[in-house]
Amino acid sequence: MAHFHIDHAALTGNQEKSAKSAKPKEDFPNVFDYPDFIEMRPQLRQAVHTVAEESFDQPVLPVKIERLAVALEEELEQETRKYEAQKAVFTNQKTECNDLIRLYTQILQVISRDPDPNNTDIEDLIFAVDQTRQALRKLPEKPGKGPLYDPDSVRAIEPATFYDFVIQRLAHPYFISDSHELHRKNLSPEGQQFVDRLSAYAFRDWDAYLTHEYDAQHIIKNEKKLEDRVYYTKLEEIELKYADKAYAQVFADTFNDFAKVLTLGYLNHFDIHTTPIPVANAVLRHHLSAIVHQRFLVDDKGYEHVMDEPIKQIKAKYAFYLNNFS
Incomplete structure (x- = not known):
């Protein structure tokens, strides 16, 4: 569970007239509708990622930070x-709106931690984020009930479906008992x-x-x-952080083979x-398992190696750059 630590101290920032010129025409200054939002988006996304990362009290897997x-x-x-x-x-939205304002504050x-005066x-x-925050603060209260934000409920993988079948095969080296049941208690911590x-x-x-990756690269390429x-x-x-995008193609190819x-x-x-896949059919089960082993480059001990080649290529590329262009 994420716990947010919000400092409610007043924020200060250098908001020049050049920034104000980017203000949208609408009465409600929504940061997502600013004319220059395409240029702002990478920094906003990076800030949201930092908020997510700092919300955890203890170290967690990067995938959990990405999800949040x-x-x-x-x-x-x-x-x-x-x-x-x-x-x-609306009356029932006051807490939700206050939480949204606090998120903008974060x-x-x-x-604003280390502002670059030349950026x-x-x-x-x-300027845009603060204007949106101030606009939310100034919204009038209205009696009655309005819709509350309802994010998609946490989705679980259905038993015997594609991902369940594939993950169960790939998890074999980590099972504690011979039952090969895909339950947390039957898996090693790893x-x-x-x-x-x-x-x-x-x-x-x-x-x-992939957009997140491009935005992260954009920030680096524009640093002076x-x-x-x-x-x-x-x-x-x-590139190493987002190298696991290789799984997208592997899962897609595996699904097409299954289909x-x-x-x-x-x-x-x-x-x-x-x-549901008719897993009771032993011949079919063996056939599909062989596809999983082939696509995920499973070795004799049952470990998959999807990431090996992408990581090797990334490291080789940047070793070349560092040796020849730095």
Whole structure:
């Protein structure tokens, strides 16, 4: 569970007239509608990621931070647009709106920590975020009930469906007992982390994930006066962080292979999240398991190696850059 630690101290920032010129025409200054939001987005996304990371009291897996960051970003935009459209706060929404204002406060605190006076994008972002926060504060209260933000409930992988079948095969080296039941108590600590990571991939928006990577690269490429070695090292860190995007293609290829087999003689339709696989059929089970082993590069001990080659290529590329261009 994430716990947010919010400093309610007043924020100060250098809000120049150049930033004010970016203000949208609408009465409600929504940061997501500012003309320069495309340039602001990478810094905003990085700030939200920092808020997510700092919300945990103890170290957690990066995938949990990513999940929370994406959830916060979605909540931030959806709630802001809701209140912009309502132009008021209903009685039952007061707590929700106050929480949204506090989230904007946290974001402002993050982006205001080490402001670069020469970075007009940051100045514009500080101004836009603060204007949105102030607009939320000024919304009038309205009697009655309004809709509350209802994020998608935590989705669980259905038993015997595609991801359940694949993850169960890949988790074999981590099972404690010979039953091979995919329960946390039957997995080693390392196996629990492994299954959590693969389970997150089942519902990941890979397009959004790639956008996050591009935004992170954009920030580095626009930093001024970076030494070549620092520049390439930072880019390498980003590529390594997002190297697990390789799983997107592997899962897609595996699903297509499954679909070809299953729709030929076993199922009329095969949905990735809802269709149970007839696992009682030993021949089919063996066939599909072989596909998993092939696509995920499973070794003789049962460990998958999807990330080996991408990481090797990234390290080789940046070793070349560092040796020849720094």
